[in-house]
Every structure is written in C-alpha cells, then in structure tokens.
Amino acid sequence: MILGMFLVTYATKALLFILGERVRFPKLLAEGLSFVPVTVLTAIITPMIFTPSGAGLELSFRNPQLVASIAAVAASLALNRQLATIGVGLLVYFAWKIGMGG
Amino acid sequence: MNPAMNAATTTPAPAPAPTQTKASSLLAGARDTIPMLVGAAPFGLIFGTLASAGPLAPWQGQAMSLFVFAGSSQFIALGLAAGHAGLAVIWLTTLIVNLRHMLYAASLLPHLKHLPARWRWLLGFLLTDEAFAVMTGHYARRSPTIPAAPPSPPSPLSHWYFLGSGLSMYLNWQAWTLAGLAFGAVFPGLSDLGLDYAMAATFIAIVTPQCASRPHLGAALVAGSLALVFKDLPYKLGLLSAVAVGVAAGMLLMRVSARGQGVRP
Structure with missing residues (x-):
C-alpha cells in the first residue's frame, strides 16, 4: 500500500521535473501556468478562513481567521514585507481568539 | 498594533547579498519556511495520532510520512484503509489528491529545468504545497513586477534555497508524525491551538503582492x-x-x- 502510494505521489510531484528540458509548454499553457500560484494558494486558504468550523460561511467579526486575514492583507499592502505580514496576521489571530474567549 | 511590531517592520528584509553561499541559501530557504513548519506541526501530530489508533502498525504510519510525504493523501489513505478500501482505490485516490503537485511542478519547471538530473529527482520528492508557496514567493521577489513573465536568468543558488525549504518541511513532518505516534493520545488539545493559521497567514503574505x-x-x-x-x-x-x-x-x-x-x- 505505502509503496504504491509512494510511486503514485512521486510521479505527480517529480515527473515534470525529471523530464526537465524535454518538456516544452505551448505559449497558451505557459500563460495559464502563470496564474497557478495565486489561484492555488488562494483556493487552499479561503475555506480555512471563511468556514473555519467546516460548516457554513462565518462572515462575522467573531471569526478570528477572517479578522486576522483582513489584517494580514492590509499589512501586506501597507508594508509589503512578508515577515511583518505573517507577524500581524498571527498576532491579530491569537489576540482575537483569546479576546473572543476561545 | 503594538509598537514593537512596528519597530520590527521598519527593518528592511535581508536583501540577497552578493556573498550568498550554498549554505546561506539552504538556511534562507529553511528560515522562510518556518511559519509553514509551525503550520504543519498540528497536522503531523494529528496524522501520527490517527495512524497509531487506526488499522496500520505505528512503523507503517511513519513509513508513510517518510516515503509518501504528502499530508492530505496520507490522511485520506488512513481513512480508506480503516474502511477496508482496496489497494486500487487507495492508489487512485492518492493520484487524484496529489495531482495538484503536477501543476506546481509545471509552474516551477522553468526555474529548475537547467539543473542536473539528481537535483530534479530530489527536489521533486520534496515538493509540497508549502515548498511551492515558499518558492513562488522566492522567485517573485527575484523578478518582483511581473509574476507572469518568464524567469530572468536562473539564479545560481535557488535550488539550495528550495532544498532548505523542502528538507526542513520533510524533517519537520517526520518529527511531528513521530510525536503524534508516540504522544498524540497524551496531549489531545495540542492540535486545537490554532497553529495551522500560520500557513494561511504565510500564503496571504505571498499571494497579496502578486x-x-x-x-x-x-x-x-x-x-x-x-x-x-x-x-x-x-x-x-x-x-x-x-x-x-x-x-x-x-x-x-x-x-x-x-x-x-x-x-x-
């Protein structure tokens, strides 16, 4: 079971890297790939932020993930410093979580 | 916002110095992955805990982290194995869950295709959501204005940075899996601390400028x-x-x- 999972996973991760120079992307595909980072990273975190308990949308100031994320986006726009953005996000998150009693 | 935070933010981020070495790039990659290490910790812990409670032997749980090294698919495989799913189902599910890595590889490939084969085999193994995010941020800083543009001449040490990021994630994942296997049942509250928010905060820091x-x-x-x-x-x-x-x-x-x-x- 684990060996098969390893082979399948390694194939998805490394196949293109291993092919290296032999892979040529058509222009349209290359253009599409330039949107992959912003779309994937955003799509991974929005459910964590907007539906933290896994049920419905929690569009409320009582949702620490949401409040902290708004603060982090604002910090990123204002400061454009990665570490500071993470710091602001985490600070607001934990302050809010504690402040909201949980 | 407290004053200490403001003081910290006015310090400019360390610029890529001309004196970069392999070791310093390796360390920089690991350093920029720290929030991800924190964010992945609860997942590793939960995985280890579930693995110790489920149908697998503890060594199999660790082996899965060692060889598969892809969190979501590891969780799903545990669930499927507990439900007595067949091997073909588990493998096919693993394939689908991990298909996104192919997108990451395609997106990063222009930066890596010049590397020797052994590097590409190794970095492929170490590719994760987190390493992809960190590498995206790394390359975006190198050509800040145009994330869509083809990369400028590949930087000579970026693969060491990638190695530092990937290797730190790997060791971190092994350690937390082991901790979960060993102590997960003892500290059930550890996974509820909200440490996983570190990952979301880091992704925001990477995506917003882009x-x-x-x-x-x-x-x-x-x-x-x-x-x-x-x-x-x-x-x-x-x-x-x-x-x-x-x-x-x-x-x-x-x-x-x-x-x-x-x-x-």
Whole structure:
C-alpha cells in the first residue's frame, strides 16, 4: 500500500521535473501556468478562513481567521514585507481568539 | 498594533547579498519556511495520532510520512484503509489528491529545468504545497513586477534555497508524525491551538503582492470564491476545479485588459 502510494505521489510531484528540458509548454499553457500560484494558494486558504468550523460561511467579526486575514492583507499592502505580514496576521489571530474567549 | 511590531517592520528584509553561499541559501530557504513548519506541526501530530489508533502498525504510519510525504493523501489513505478500501482505490485516490503537485511542478519547471538530473529527482520528492508557496514567493521577489513573465536568468543558488525549504518541511513532518505516534493520545488539545493559521497567514503574505495586476487579482478572487463553493467535493476536486476556472478567468481578463490598451498580450 505505502509503496504504491509512494510511486503514485512521486510521479505527480517529480515527473515534470525529471523530464526537465524535454518538456516544452505551448505559449497558451505557459500563460495559464502563470496564474497557478495565486489561484492555488488562494483556493487552499479561503475555506480555512471563511468556514473555519467546516460548516457554513462565518462572515462575522467573531471569526478570528477572517479578522486576522483582513489584517494580514492590509499589512501586506501597507508594508509589503512578508515577515511583518505573517507577524500581524498571527498576532491579530491569537489576540482575537483569546479576546473572543476561545 | 503594538509598537514593537512596528519597530520590527521598519527593518528592511535581508536583501540577497552578493556573498550568498550554498549554505546561506539552504538556511534562507529553511528560515522562510518556518511559519509553514509551525503550520504543519498540528497536522503531523494529528496524522501520527490517527495512524497509531487506526488499522496500520505505528512503523507503517511513519513509513508513510517518510516515503509518501504528502499530508492530505496520507490522511485520506488512513481513512480508506480503516474502511477496508482496496489497494486500487487507495492508489487512485492518492493520484487524484496529489495531482495538484503536477501543476506546481509545471509552474516551477522553468526555474529548475537547467539543473542536473539528481537535483530534479530530489527536489521533486520534496515538493509540497508549502515548498511551492515558499518558492513562488522566492522567485517573485527575484523578478518582483511581473509574476507572469518568464524567469530572468536562473539564479545560481535557488535550488539550495528550495532544498532548505523542502528538507526542513520533510524533517519537520517526520518529527511531528513521530510525536503524534508516540504522544498524540497524551496531549489531545495540542492540535486545537490554532497553529495551522500560520500557513494561511504565510500564503496571504505571498499571494497579496502578486495580485498587483488586475488579471491576477481576478484569478485569485474567482479561485478563492469557487473553492468555498466547491469545498465539500472530495479528494481535492474542489480545489482543482476552482483553480481551473480561476486560471481561465485570469487569462480572459488578460485579453480584455490587453484589448483595452490596444496591446497584444
């Protein structure tokens, strides 16, 4: 079971890297790939932020993930410093979580 | 916001010095991955705990972390194995859940294809959501204005940076899996501390500056909203669909804005 999972996973991760120079992307595909980072990273975190308990949308100031994320986006726009953005996000998150009693 | 935080933010981030070495790049990669290490910790711990409680022997749980090294698929495999799913089902599910790595590889490939084969085999193994995010941030800092443009001459030490990021994630994942296997049942509250928010905060720090162009902002908004709509689809299919539509939206916006300015894309 684990060996098969390893082979399948390694194939998805490394196949293109291993092919290296032999892979040529058509222009349209290359253009599409330039949107992959912003779309994937955003799509991974929005459910964590907007539906933290896994049920419905929690569009409320009582949702620490949401409040902290708004603060982090604002910090990123204002400061454009990665570490500071993470710091602001985490600070607001934990302050809010504690402040909201949980 | 407290004053200490402000003071910290005025210190400029360490610029890539001309005196970079292999070791310093390795360390920089690991350092920039620290929030991800914190964020992954509860997942490793939960995985180890579940693995010790489920149908697998503890060594098999650790072996899965050692060889598969892909968190979501490891969790799903545990669930499937507990439900007595067949091997073919487990492998096929693993394939679908991990397909997103192929997108990451395709996206990073232009930066890596010049490397010797042994590097590409190794970095492929170490590729994760987190390493992809960190590498995206790394390359974006090197050519800040145009995330869409083909990379400028490959930086000579970026693969060491990648190695530092990937290796630190790998060791971190092993350690927390082991901790979960050994002590998970003893500290059940550890996974509820909210440490996983570190990952979201880091992704925000990486994505926000890249949304400076309207097509990229639009693509991110579409993908993010659809990820909410599709969030209950199994096996990361919601993520893959959200990304597909987001990418299409971005390409469309790129054409619309190019036409508006009378420029060909």
